[in-house]
Amino acid sequence: AQSVTQLGSHVSVSEGALVLLRCNYSSSVPPYLFWYVQYPNQGLQLLLKYTSAATLVKGINGFEAEFKKSETSFHLTKPSAHMSDAAEYFCAVSRSGGSNYKLTFGKGTLLTVNP
Amino acid sequence: EPEVTQTPSHQVTQMGQEVILRCVPISNHLYFYWYRQILGQKVEFLVSFYNNEISEKSEIFDDQFSVERPDGSNFTLKIRSTKLEDSAMYFCASNNPRDTEAFFGQGTRLTVV
Numbered sequence: 001a002q003s004v005t006q007l008g009s010h011v012s013v014s015e016g017a018l019v020l021l022r023c024n025y026s027s028s029v030p031p032y033l034f035w036y037v038q039y040p041n042q043g044l045q046l047l048l049k050y051t052s053a054a055t056l057v058k059g060i061n062g063f064e065a066e067f068k069k070s071e072t073s074f075h076l077t078k079p080s081a082h083m084s085d086a087a088e089y090f091c092a093v094s095r096s097g098g099s100n101y102k103l104t105f106g107k108g109t110l111l112t113v114n115p
Numbered sequence: 116e117p118e119v120t121q122t123p124s125h126q127v128t129q130m131g132q133e134v135i136l137r138c139v140p141i142s143n144h145l146y147f148y149w150y151r152q153i154l155g156q157k158v159e160f161l162v163s164f165y166n167n168e169i170s171e172k173s174e175i176f177d178d179q180f181s182v183e184r185p186d187g188s189n190f191t192l193k194i195r196s197t198k199l200e201d202s203a204m205y206f207c208a209s210n211n212p213r214d215t216e217a218f219f220g221q222g223t224r225l226t227v228v
Binding site for chain 2 (some may be wrong): 032034041042043044046049051090092099100101102103104105106107108
């Protein structure tokens with residue numbers, strides 16, 4: 001079984017400040033990990049993914065995440081927040097290998113960016 | 116760039132009515148999925164489909180739900196007798212065996228009144 005815990009349902013930062021969104025996972029098999037962003041009334045957009053290559057993964061819009069197996073974490077960071085980053089962010093896990101990418105999502109973190 | 120297409124973007128239906136949500140996966144994809152997101156909540160897996168049969172389903176996917184690939188291009192989710200609590204955004208996704216991720220459509224917002 002797999003699960004994802006996102007610490008903090010709501011994170012508020014100032015424009016230009018560091019963004020840190022936390023994600024911890026549980027998986028009985030080696031995982032693939034994903035971060036998605038969802039803007040109001042829109043679909044899911046993939047920000048980045050870890051698929052057992054480099055542990056530091058760079059994504060779109062200046063986001064990156066580091067896979068830390070010892071901590072079972074995959075936290076999302078961005079050095080400098082922009083107003084356009086305000087959205088809901090979901091961490092998700094799937095099994096690695098195979099071809100069936102059933103995803104288990106976390107509850108999401110709403111990011112607010114203050115001017 | 117190929118994308119997963121879902122229609123309609125918004126559907127309103129009366130409680131007790133049957134509804135069919137439609138998805139056109141990316142053309143060479145073989146694995147298909149439906150997910151649900153109730154307003155303000157997380158995205159939940161409903162079902163995965165491969166080789167014309169369900170490969171996995173969640174507890175949510177009970178007898179009122181069914182999926183079908185009626186032709187070579189569409190993948191549908193049918194809800195037989197809708198309830199108020201079926202109101203949600205429904206996402207379709209697909210991938211081929213060599214992908215490392217599933218690709219999502221933009222979703223269909225279902226409102227049951």
